[in-house]
Amino acid sequence: MNDSIDTTERRRLNDLSFFGKIMANVSHEFNNVLTVISELSGLLQDLSELAERGRPIQPEKLKQITQKFSHHLARGKELISHMNRFSHSVDDPRITLDPKDIVENMQVLMQRLVDRRQATLDCDYSGNGSMLTTDPFAVRHALFACFELLMQASSTTPAFQINLSSEERGTRIVVSSDSAFDAAEDESKWLELTDTVRQFGGQVALDRLESGVFITITVPITLNDGISETKG
Amino acid sequence: MEEDLKVLIVDDEDDLVSTLVERLEIRGVDATGVCSGTQAIQLVENNGFDVVVLDVKLKGEDGVEIMKQIKEIQPELPVILLTGHLSPEASEEGFKAGAIDYLLKPINLNDLMTKMREAIAVFKKK
Numbered sequence: 001m002n003d004s005i006d007t008t009e010r011r012r013l014n015d016l017s018f019f020g021k022i023m024a025n026v027s028h029e030f031n032n033v034l035t036v037i038s039e040l041s042g043l044l045q046d047l048s049e050l051a052e053r054g055r056p057i058q059p060e061k062l063k064q065i066t067q068k069f070s071h072h073l074a075r076g077k078e079l080i081s082h083m084n085r086f087s088h089s090v091d092d093p094r095i096t097l098d099p100k101d102i103v104e105n106m107q108v109l110m111q112r113l114v115d116r117r118q119a120t121l122d123c124d125y126s127g128n129g130s131m132l133t134t135d136p137f138a139v140r141h142a143l144f145a146c147f148e149l150l151m152q153a154s155s156t157t158p159a160f161q162i163n164l165s166s167e168e169r170g171t172r173i174v175v176s177s178d179s180a181f182d183a184a185e186d187e188s189k190w191l192e193l194t195d196t197v198r199q200f201g202g203q204v205a206l207d208r209l210e211s212g213v214f215i216t217i218t219v220p221i222t223l224n225d226g227i228s229e230t231k232g
Numbered sequence: 233m234e235e236d237l238k239v240l241i242v243d244d245e246d247d248l249v250s251t252l253v254e255r256l257e258i259r260g261v262d263a264t265g266v267c268s269g270t271q272a273i274q275l276v277e278n279n280g281f282d283v284v285v286l287d288v289k290l291k292g293e294d295g296v297e298i299m300k301q302i303k304e305i306q307p308e309l310p311v312i313l314l315t316g317h318l319s320p321e322a323s324e325e326g327f328k329a330g331a332i333d334y335l336l337k338p339i340n341l342n343d344l345m346t347k348m349r350e351a352i353a354v355f356k357k358k
Contacts, residue, residue: 028289031316031337032245038338039251046258068247115244118292157292 011199014192018141022109026083029112033076040069082108089136094223096133099171100125103162106143118157127165133222138199145193146175146215152186154179170220178212237348238280241265242272243287243314255341269298276302281309283348288315296329303330310351
């Protein structure tokens, strides 16, 4: 097996692993939503049976249950919508898009992982203004790899931040954490990140500052010859 | 139907906990619900629960680790683990750590009632 086949196979496996992690995460979250809806439905049934036996249902109670139904249905709908957008990101490796859509999509899909760490994730899109022609799946993968790197390296409950800003060459996505970090702790994940960024002809940089760790991905305005490099 | 059961429900979904507690109370169960493992550990020592129903994946906490801490305080208190997806490896880990049973989400309330009664019966026999 030559190096070029190795690279292609490695990228395929990394892409598959990323896709699987997102799907597993979303299916867990969606199951939680279904569980709450199932219990609310069961409660309505219980109250109906009690009403048949002479204990009337209070209108306020019904209103409260309905509001909870609406909340969790909206939560499920949002998840499905974002999962659908994510799934379609593999359809075309070259589309023109607003990078904010990618970050918003990933923020929703990663939220459960953030919650499980009792961490926070804030996004700032105020510096963004340009459209990009890029590989939407690879950019999502790169964003997730940054997040995983920072997540794995944080021993405490971190505050994550994603900042989006336009620059002459494209869009800069900065993923940061206020926790200490040692890149050497997960070399394979760092390789996965740099390899993924190469797929859309971008650049990646790591900065350790007093205020935290910053991973900066630059996504070029148009997809350059990063793809031809992938094909070896 | 009056059930002589005192149950602690632990899950990080507020609305799931409150709804489940209400449904159990309708069935005469004395149910208490909390949304974190830390709260659960604080409650088990002095509240005389018959059984704990504990989510495996809590926000910022590992349910299996929480169960181990509960078992240190009350070794005879049966714990049923709640999970969305059960792999053979995960179930083995839970049983080794002291879980008496698993229950899959979405929850079937009749199954939960049966498993709680069975869990208590097993521990009473010991």
